[in-house]
Amino acid sequence: MRAVIVAMGVAFLVSLLCTPIAIKVFTRLKAGQPIRTDGPAMHQGKKGTPTMGGVVFILATVIAYVAGHLVLTTLPDQQIAQVEPTITALVLLGLMVFSGAVGFIDDFLKVRKRNSAGLNKRGKLLGQILVGAVFGVIALWFPSTMTDASGVATNTQTVGSTTLSFIRDIDALEVSKVGAVIIFIFVVMAATNGVNLTDGLDGLATGASVMVLTAYALIAFWQYRHWCADPSYTQPYCYEVRDPLEIALIAGAAAGACVGFLWWNTSPARIFMGDTGALGLGGLIAGMAMSTRTILLLPIIGGLFVIITMSVVIQIISFKTTGKRVFRMSPLQHHFELAGWSEVNIVVRFWIIAGIGVAIALGLFYSEFLANMV
Secondary structure (H helix, E strand, C coil), X not given: CHHHXXXXXXXXXXXXXXXXXXXXXXXXXXXXXXXCCCCCHHHHHHCCCECCCHHHHHHHHHHHHHHHHHHHCCCCCCCCCCCCCCHHHHHHHHHHHHHHHHHHHHHHHHHHHCCCCCCCXXXXXXXXXXXXXXXXXXXXHCCCCEECCCCCEEECCCCCCCEEECCCEEEEEECCHHHHHHHHHHHHHHHHHHHHHHCCCCCHHHHHHHHHHHHHHHHHHHHHHCECCCCCCCCCCCECCCCHHHHHHHXXXXXXXXXXXXXXXXXXXXXXXXXXXXXXXXXXHHHHHXXXXXXXXXXXXXXXXXXXXXXXXXXXXXXXXXXXXXCCCCCHHHHHHHCCCCHHHHHHHHHHHHHHHHHHHHHHHXXXXXHHHC
């Protein structure tokens, strides 16, 4: 737990202190956010606000991960902890960094062209598929090599699984490795686009991501405390995952980094995360679902992202089939803006919705543990 707390604290401080520097740098480079002309009129006042702020909290997460590992080296020998970087860390941080890189290209093109078009849909889609495929393969083809003192393997798990999962793997829903990679690509695309669509109001996506990442930190740490690979854990009910402490450390670091960024991103925002941050967070959240074996729990944990994404899907289907719009504008947050709600009211109320989803998901996760321990 000490390593997770240190990682959260380091990430928070790095993000909090470095974001003002990023604001100055991006302002000097004239990397201002282009605003859609067909969007709510009140957004025109945000034109020129620096974007690509996701670079800060992605960097803060990586730095905090290193700091957390320095703390792991001080843990007693009897505690199960991987003090060297693992494949799990490579997959999770790789998803965050390279998904963020796709978003960075999009943001860079928007700034360069001075419009909100950015990277075309096909290019963004190919980038998401490539990132999901590469790290999906790594997650499924490289098992753990943890052994006990006598050299007997204690954990041969891979980061990902060939079975669909809810609270844990569902053995009846097993697929091939290729099928598992395809499913993971879909999860990456859904998560990155979900966070990206939610990122439309000051602090909305950042605050919701803090809740989701904190939930995954709690889930992963609980799995670490009840880990099948831990020889000191004697209860029959345990979690077959790989490197849960790594997962908790990275989730906690990312949550802390987002809190530090939120200080500057809340209304009125001094900087936007841009697609750099939105896609980076989405990629990491997808990796969290895979590595904690909670793929089918993700739509509940990220309930707000699902609701906002579905508002776009409903709007498109309705307009193409009937010529009528269900909402004044999509994504959903802009519908309420045009209905007269203030930006702060929308953000706070949507945060409440995000919190409800997280609470329900954690309740389901813990109740499953209690039910099996009775």
